[in-house]
Amino acid sequence: MRTTVGIIGAGPAGLLLARLLHNAGIESVVLESRDRAYVERRQRAGILEQGTVDVLRAAGAAARMDREGLRHDGIELRFDRRRHRIDFPALTAGRSVMVYAQTEVCKDLIALQLKEGGPLLFEAEALAVEGAESERPCVRFRYEGREDVLECDYVVGCDGFWGVSRPAVPAALSRVFERTYPFGWLGVLADVPPSHDELVYAHHDRGFALLSMRSPSVSRLYLQVPEGTDAEDWSDDEIWAELEQRFETADGWRLERGPITQKSVTPMRSFVHEPMRHGRLFLAGDAAHIVPPTGAKGLNLAVGDVVTFARALTYQKETGSTELLDAYSETCLRRVWQAERFSYDMTTLLHRAPGATPFEERLQLARLARITSSRAAETDLAEAYTGFPHD
Numbered sequence: 594m595r596t597t598v599g600i601i602g603a604g605p606a607g608l609l610l611a612r613l614l615h616n617a618g619i620e621s622v623v624l625e626s627r628d629r630a631y632v633e634r635r636q637r638a639g640i641l642e643q644g645t646v647d648v649l650r651a652a653g654a655a656a657r658m659d660r661e662g663l664r665h666d667g668i669e670l671r672f673d674r675r676r677h678r679i680d681f682p683a684l685t686a687g688r689s690v691m692v693y694a695q696t697e698v699c700k701d702l703i704a705l706q707l708k709e710g711g712p713l714l715f716e717a718e719a720l721a722v723e724g725a726e727s728e729r730p731c732v733r734f735r736y737e738g739r740e741d742v743l744e745c746d747y748v749v750g751c752d753g754f755w756g757v758s759r760p761a762v763p764a765a766l767s768r769v770f771e772r773t774y775p776f777g778w779l780g781v782l783a784d785v786p787p788s789h790d791e792l793v794y795a796h797h798d799r800g801f802a803l804l805s806m807r808s809p810s811v812s813r814l815y816l817q818v819p820e821g822t823d824a825e826d827w828s829d830d831e832i833w834a835e836l837e838q839r840f841e842t843a844d845g846w847r848l849e850r851g852p853i854t855q856k857s858v859t860p861m862r863s864f865v866h867e868p869m870r871h872g873r874l875f876l877a878g879d880a881a882h883i884v885p886p887t888g889a890k891g892l893n894l895a896v897g898d899v900v901t902f903a904r905a906l907t908y909q910k911e912t913g914s915t916e917l918l919d920a921y922s923e924t925c926l927r928r929v930w931q932a933e934r935f936s937y938d939m940t941t942l943l944h945r946a947p948g949a950t951p952f953e954e955r956l957q958l959a960r961l962a963r964i965t966s967s968r969a970a971e972t973d974l975a976e977a978y979t980g981f982p983h984d
């Protein structure tokens with residue numbers, strides 16, 4: 594097989610890249626190791642930055658999002674049993690975010706790709722990227738019980754944190770920046786209308802909690818839990834009781850309970866691999882970087898990377914210049930590090946760190962008080978939450 598761009602992975606990064614390239618008249622083939630049902634069911638992100646919404650619209654992939662997505666103009670910070678709303682449009686000249694699940698973004702992009710785009714092969718596992726430094730890189734992959742080779746002009750590794758692309762960059766040229774956290778998130782999906790119409794980020798002595806939603810009838814809720822927690826150790830009643838305590842307010846706000854349909858634990862990690870390009874191999878999304886989910890940035894960063902790649906390749910096709918492709922890693926990393934900073938700040942602002950001293954706990958409350966009493970501090974949070982520009 595031969596194509597212009599070989600894309601490994603059909604998560605949001607790979608699927609959107611295939612769509613952007615199709616729209617620019619550039620051929621691609623997507624290889625995805627899992628089956629379609631698995632990819633469409635994998636519960637993950639749910640918050641789309643303004644820039645991500647704009648990109649999906651411009652790509653012709655937003656019809657259902659515009660019908661079913663929920664535009665959110667703010668979030669609530671909760672601490673000391675008090676509530677404080679951050680008003681995004683008022684602080685950012687009209688910007689907002691969209692609540693629309695990653696599963697739905699993927700379903701929409703898969704349907705479009707299968708209908709209009711180039712080949713998207715499910716259960717096609719990339720085994721290795723070879724010849725990244727040559728003019729003709731290729732991907733060795735297994736499909737329908739046979740090994741095959743996809744020859745490309747460029748390979749884009751959109752295969753997530755555990756994929757084969759990043760290891761194809763020689764170790765001597767790689768630098769990794771990493772931090773793990775001594776806690777994770779126990780996340781549940783519940784068939785109950787969200788108890789608040791915007792996301793609630795709660796700081797509490799017992800640990801962090803987040804109220805989010807997938808639709809007007811499905812709540813998504815998270816609890817900070819110690820690293821290594823097994824979701825099955827928590828009964829549904831224990832989960833609701835803990836959520837009630839962490840969300841409690843002085844004004845009598847109530848959390849509605851409902852049947853829990855899914856629960857899982859997500860570890861928290863910050864990770865950046867530099868550079869994001871080696872020869873004709875480009876890394877995008879979680880293949881190159883991970884953020885803890887507190888800032889809701891992972892999916893949005895993946896979108897930023899593939900927009901940068903598609904723009905650079907289109908420029909090369911139109912002008913013959915590789916200037917933008919050569920700048921890919923540097924361009925992406927500017928946004929990536931801003932998102933890493935914001936995600937780290939939100940995580941350390943809101944979680945209870947095991948072993949934190951009373952002094953550190955007071956500082957955390959002082960940081961929260963600063964955000965809720967200074968328009969400048971609030972604006973800083975609102976700008977970062979609604980998203981950094983795609984440059």
Ligand SMILES: Cc1cc2nc3c(=O)[nH]c(=O)nc-3n(C[C@H](O)[C@H](O)[C@H](O)COP(=O)(O)OP(=O)(O)OC[C@H]3O[C@@H](n4cnc5c(N)ncnc54)[C@H](O)[C@@H]3O)c2cc1C
Nearest residue numbers: 602604605606626637638719752753878879889890891892
């Ligand atoms: C619980 C949770 C909550 C989150 N919440 C948010 C949020 O609110 N907002 C936000 O922006 N982000 C959030 N994120 C992060 C977000 O989900 C990820 O950043 C996003 O999925 C990255 O997309 P990707 O396409 O780069 O990688 P992935 O979605 O991981 O996709 C990679 C794809 O590559 C495939 N693959 C892997 N190896 C191979 C191989 N060898 N051959 C072929 N295919 C392969 C995988 O099967 C997968 O389909 C959250 C993540 C989690 C876990």
